[in-house]
Amino acid sequence: MRMKDKVALITGAASGMGAATARLFGREGATVFVADLLDKEGADVVDSIKKAQGKARYLHLDVTDEAGWQATIAEIEKSAGGLDVLVNNAGISGSAEQDLYDTAAWNRLMGINATGVFLGMKHGIPAMKKRATQGKKGGSVINLSSVSGIVGQGYIHVGYNASKGAVRMITKAGAAQHGRDNIRVNSVHPGLMPPMRTSGRTADPVMRAKTLKGVPLGRAGEVDEVAHAILFLASDESSYITGAELVVDGGWTAV
Numbered sequence: 001m002r003m004k005d006k007v008a009l010i011t012g013a014a015s016g017m018g019a020a021t022a023r024l025f026g027r028e029g030a031t032v033f034v035a036d037l038l039d040k041e042g043a044d045v046v047d048s049i050k051k052a053q054g055k056a057r058y059l060h061l062d063v064t065d066e067a068g069w070q071a072t073i074a075e076i077e078k079s080a081g082g083l084d085v086l087v088n089n090a091g092i093s094g095s096a097e098q099d100l101y102d103t104a105a106w107n108r109l110m111g112i113n114a115t116g117v118f119l120g121m122k123h124g125i126p127a128m129k130k131r132a133t134q135g136k137k138g139g140s141v142i143n144l145s146s147v148s149g150i151v152g153q154g155y156i157h158v159g160y161n162a163s164k165g166a167v168r169m170i171t172k173a174g175a176a177q178h179g180r181d182n183i184r185v186n187s188v189h190p191g192l193m194p195p196m197r198t199s200g201r202t203a204d205p206v207m208r209a210k211t212l213k214g215v216p217l218g219r220a221g222e223v224d225e226v227a228h229a230i231l232f233l234a235s236d237e238s239s240y241i242t243g244a245e246l247v248v249d250g251g252w253t254a255v
């Protein structure tokens, strides 16, 4: 059990990679808080974890809502006694926008993808500090960036790349600032994965086939392949890794 005795909060965990990570953490012995806007889907994820003998609970959280973050962290501290792992996974795609410089889309993308991560660290880390300095193995924050936080793309709203680039650097700032608190902060950068709920062009089979030509492993990734990378960074196996960016892209950005 690689997550035994750990309390974890995963945002955007009703769907996709967040849901896969929640189920994997549940199988590995964590107490998992599944947070999202999609209450029905989130409750279904919790049910599936419980059916597999795991411990989980759903909490409604809009990651752009600072008061919501405060209430969420307070509830976790009250009911589970503290927080060890925070996975800032909630996000929206920029590939459905027609105008790649639309201002409203910029604000939406930055608000959810970047400010949402900032607020998670702002309110999650103080709670994690209490346990990390009490002789446990320390806390771990994992922020979901993307290959779009490393390289630019011609077919995605610029706010998606900017927000994911911000996540990459918030992560490194967090690593620099919280190492002495025994809290590690790392980012994960998925490549071509099953489309997001909010995907547009990146869900188009013709576009995906074109992208695949540049992926050395020659296939799209699976949500469990990202969940396993997140599990490694959440577990004590990665105890000397902080400020790192773990690319899970089949080699896309290596060529």
Ligand SMILES: NC(=O)c1ccc[n+]([C@@H]2O[C@H](COP(=O)([O-])OP(=O)(O)OC[C@H]3O[C@@H](n4cnc5c(N)ncnc54)[C@H](O)[C@@H]3O)[C@@H](O)[C@H]2O)c1
Pocket: 011, 012, 013, 014, 015, 016, 017, 018, 035, 036, 037, 038, 061, 062, 063, 064, 089, 090, 091, 092, 093, 112, 144, 145, 146, 147, 189, 190, 191, 192, 193, 194, 195, 196, 197, 198
């Ligand atoms: N799928 C991909 O191709 C891909 C590639 C690289 C990175 N990513 C990143 O990985 C993360 C997960 O993506 P996914 O593929 O699982 O997408 P998804 O659309 O399946 O899941 C995203 C989840 O975030 C939730 N969410 C959206 N806005 C929210 C908000 N304001 N508050 C709380 N929850 C909110 C959604 O309800 C959804 O459940 C995202 O940050 C995404 O940008 C995805």
